Amino acid sequence: MTRAAARLRRVSSWSVTLGVALLALGFLIAAQARTEVPRVRYTSLERVPLVDTASQLKAQQADLQARILDLRDRIRASEAATQGSGTTARDLTTQLDAARLAGGLVGLTGPGLVIQLEDPDVPTPSGGGPTDRRVSAGDLRVLAEQLALAGADAIAVNTERIVPLSGFLDIGESILVNSAYLVPPYQVVAIGPADMYDRLTSSNGFQEWIRSRVQPYGLRVRYAEIPDATVPAYAGTVRLRYAQPLASPVPMPPGSVAP
Numbered sequence: 001m002t003r004a005a006a007r008l009r010r011v012s013s014w015s016v017t018l019g020v021a022l023l024a025l026g027f028l029i030a031a032q033a034r035t036e037v038p039r040v041r042y043t044s045l046e047r048v049p050l051v052d053t054a055s056q057l058k059a060q061q062a063d064l065q066a067r068i069l070d071l072r073d074r075i076r077a078s079e080a081a082t083q084g085s086g087t088t089a090r091d092l093t094t095q096l097d098a099a100r101l102a103g104g105l106v107g108l109t110g111p112g113l114v115i116q117l118e119d120p121d122v123p124t125p126s127g128g129g130p131t132d133r134r135v136s137a138g139d140l141r142v143l144a145e146q147l148a149l150a151g152a153d154a155i156a157v158n159t160e161r162i163v164p165l166s167g168f169l170d171i172g173e174s175i176l177v178n179s180a181y182l183v184p185p186y187q188v189v190a191i192g193p194a195d196m197y198d199r200l201t202s203s204n205g206f207q208e209w210i211r212s213r214v215q216p217y218g219l220r221v222r223y224a225e226i227p228d229a230t231v232p233a234y235a236g237t238v239r240l241r242y243a244q245p246l247a248s249p250v251p252m253p254p255g256s257v258a259p
Contacts, residue, residue, distance in 0.1 A: 037153040058221075061180065063233035072105060090098070104163035104234035108154045112191040112229030113200070115143065118184050120218030132217050135184055136176045137168035139213060145186055146206045150199035152190040154231040158182045178236045191229050 080093075089173040100106050117135045144155050144162050160177045169176040174183050190196065200206050216223055 034122065040143045040250065058181075068235050069233055076100075090114075103167075103238065104154065104161045105238070106232040107231065108120075108191055109228060109230045110153075110191045111194060111227050112152075112189060112225075114226060114229065115188045115190075116222045116224075117143070117186045117188070118220040120220060122218040131170075134173070135175075135186055135219060137170045137177075139169045139219070140175060140177070140186060140188070141211070142209050144240050146200055146209070147190045147192070147196070148202055149190070149203060149205070150190075150196050152192040152196060154191045156189045156231045159232055161198055161232055162232045165236070166167065167240065178234075189229050189231055191231055195246075197225055 061097075117139060121133050140157055144166075147155050151227075157177050158180075160166075160180050160182065162177075166178050167176070171181060174181045175186070185216070194201070212218055
């Protein structure tokens with residue numbers, strides 16, 4: 001009887017301990033589930049509206065750019081229809097066309113070079129950070145500069161015309177060019193002389209970029225020379241915020257001495 005009572009006490013003690021452990025485990029699982037639900041719910045409910053908003057803004061931006069280009073075409077057509085026949089009017093029209101061409105406000109086509117840049121598909125080398133394994137704004141800036149030095153008349157990155165007012169800025173995993181967010185692969189199109197590729201690849205600045213960025217981190221670069229490259233017109237604003245034209249000097253009367 002004594003042995004049976006002792007065995008019963010041991011079994012009851014073990015059962016109580018197991019029950020307490022299971023109860024504590026259940027409490028921990030329930031608490032973990034409660035903490036996970038709000039985070040999952042926030043991710044699933046909030047991400048979709050953000051993506052939709054970004055898509056809508058991008059579509060609105062493309063529509064506004066198309067309207068800008070259309071209005072510029074209409075202005076040029078109106079000016080051509082109303083221009084005078086005098087020598088002064090023709091000279092002013094020629095100067096205006098040249099200024100538009102130099103400012104990138106006219107779409108161009110001609111023989112050129114297409115360079116495609118993509119992020120590497122190899123592991124990060126020792127000492128390299130995650131940003132080193134992505135095509136950066138600095139890479140596009142260097143390439144645009146080197147193409148200009150190689151004689152390019154017009155340059156575009158993913159259809160964004162590069163003009164003196166253009167800027168390159170890293171924004172997350174995209175690159176802001178002018179007012180457009182670009183994502184890889186990046187296609188740089190340049191119109192220029194027949195030997196532009198040879199000029200580019202033999203320049204010191206381009207070779208230094210290959211040594212410092214392409215070779216160490218495995219950036220993927222492809223080239224193609226095409227006879228009919230197309231570079232669209234610049235669709236951004238040309239209004240300057242800080243600069244203004246210099247005042248024309250007042251002509252001095254004949255025979256007068258400047259102070």
